[in-house]
Amino acid sequence: MKVVFIEPRSSGTNVYSKLPMPLLGPIYLGTILKNNGHDVEIYHEDICAPDYSKLEADVIGISILTSTAPRGYEIAKKFPKDKVIIGGVHASLLPEEAAPFARHVVVGEAEEIITDLVENRIKEHIVKGRPVENLDSLPRPDFSLVKEFNRRSFFMPISTSRGCPFDCSFCSVTKMFGRKYRFRSAENVIEELRDKRKRQIFFCDDNFTANLERTDKLLNLMLKNKINQWACQARCDIAKDTALLRKMYAAGCRVVCIGFESINQKTLKAFDKKQSVGQIKEAIRLFHKAKIKIHGMFVLGSDNDSAKTIWDTLKFAVKEGIDTLQMSILTPFPGTKVYDELEKEKRIFTKDWSLYDGHHIVFRPNLLSAKEMQLNMLKAYTRFYSLFMAFSALIKLRFRNAMFHFMGYVIVKKWKKQHRKMHWLPA
Ligand code: SF4
Structure with a gap:
């Protein structure tokens, strides 16, 4: 069968949408199907969109995030419903919403059921996937299935674990992948890395260093195999292990993306982040000491955040020397505690999911108006x-x-030009 996976384009311009990176989910599924004899193509619309008027396939798989869901449904409508399967984080959070557009909606991980789904051996409309217990059993993702990947994608995403305790x-990660860490073995990861030695690797695990024993083994193998420079995501509590940071640098780590989330201790507590402002400062110092750059990620808009918090965050980022900054507006993704609370208090003023990308305010904040929140965030970003x-x-x-400063500029x-009228904000 001919199977085409489509990842809808990002809903709007943001500082990082210029560096498109395909989701790994469709690549794993595509590789499994290819290994089972199917003819597979994958399109990430930000890298290479298909010509829909000529696109023919027996099955169309569409993977949606919350912000790409409206575009995903638009794509689904271009095809007969009995050919469409929808999955991804948003479909897992709100399967009933996606159901009218597809013959199957997959909730959770689909690797163990994708062949049965495509070959029409599953009859349910909404299908529960199963978490892959042994991640080493997955095939090596075949990036050649992604159209124009080599020409247009700067980073090579690699996942070495799933889940977060x-x-x-x-955060909606645990709703998709569960609250238990699952890891690939160091040997299994290095096999994949060996043929990507020359690419800029991005470990997209939510916490690359979660299993210290496995991380140490993997770093040793990376040193031995001379892996190219890479970036990863981690929590700031690992910074106290300075020997680990030194080894990460030696093994090629040049950038670490850290979810600092806030410099407002009350917000950190409200987010249940289990980290302090003191830990954040210390982590920045120690990573820099190890010569690793920091991409600092903050989420603003909790009930304890004011306009001053936004500007304090900017000052903090500049003063502490954070190399690149991502300030997102708190977004109530369906299924999260934040969503449930704001929904109960009737503070969410739009359910246009395309605005749920961290760059648009979609609810009434507590200490300032939605418009003040949006404008202050924009000004801080501009600075x-x-x-x-x-x-x-x-x-x-x-x-x-x-x-990055120039690209961001x-x-x-x-972005400012496109959103001059701020049409989605309440009057
Ligand atoms: S934001 Fe929190 S829950 Fe989500 S992946 Fe990071 S540590 Fe885990």
Whole structure:
């Protein structure tokens, strides 16, 4: 059978949408189907969109996030419903919403059922996937299935684990992958890395260092196999293990993305983040000491955040020397505690999911108006991603930082132009 997977384009311009990276889910599923004799193509619309007027397939798989769900449904409507299967995080959170657009909606992980689904051996409309217990049993994802991947994608995403034992109130990861960590073995990961030695690797695990024993073994294998530079996501509590940070750098780690979330201790508590502002500062110092750059991720808009919190966060990022900054507006993803609370209090004013991308305020904050929140966030972003910051980084010979400040400057300017009327905000 001919099976085509489509990942809908991002809903709007943001500082990082210029570096598109395909989701791994459709690539794993596509690889399994290819190994079972099917003819598979994968399109990530931000990398290469198909010509829908000529696209023919027996099955269309669409993977949706909350912000890409409306576009996903639009794509689904282009095909007969009995050919469409919808999955992904948003479909797992709200399967009934996706159901009218597809013959099957998959909730959770689909690797163990995808062949039966495609070959029509499953009759249920909404199908519960099963978590893959042994991640080493998965095939090596075949990126050649993704159209234009080699030409247009800068990063090579690799996943070495699934799940997260934490339960941050705004996060939907655990709803998709559960609250138990599952890991690939170090040997299994290095096999995949060996043929990607020359690519910029991004470990997209939510916490790359969660299993210290496995991480240490993997770093040793990376050193031995001379793996190229890479980036990963981690929690700030690992920074106290300075020997680990030194080894990460030696093994090629150049950037770590950390969910600091807030410098407001009350917000950290409300998010159930289980980290303190003191830990955040110490983590920045220790990572920098190990020569690893920091992409700091913050979420603003909790009931304890005011306009001042936004500006304090910006000052903090500049003062502590965070290399690249991601300030997202708190987004109530369906299924999260934040969503349930805001929904109960009737503070969510739009369910246009395309706005649920961390760049649009979609609920009434507590200490300021929605418009004030949006404008202050935009101004703070404009201050960080400015020509002044780009030149400052250049003078300090921080070329990568300068490039991001400049790219951010162009994109934020475009975003502001597109959203001048702020049409979605309540009057
Ligand atoms: S934000 Fe990170 S640490 Fe918190 S639940 Fe989500 S993945 Fe886990």
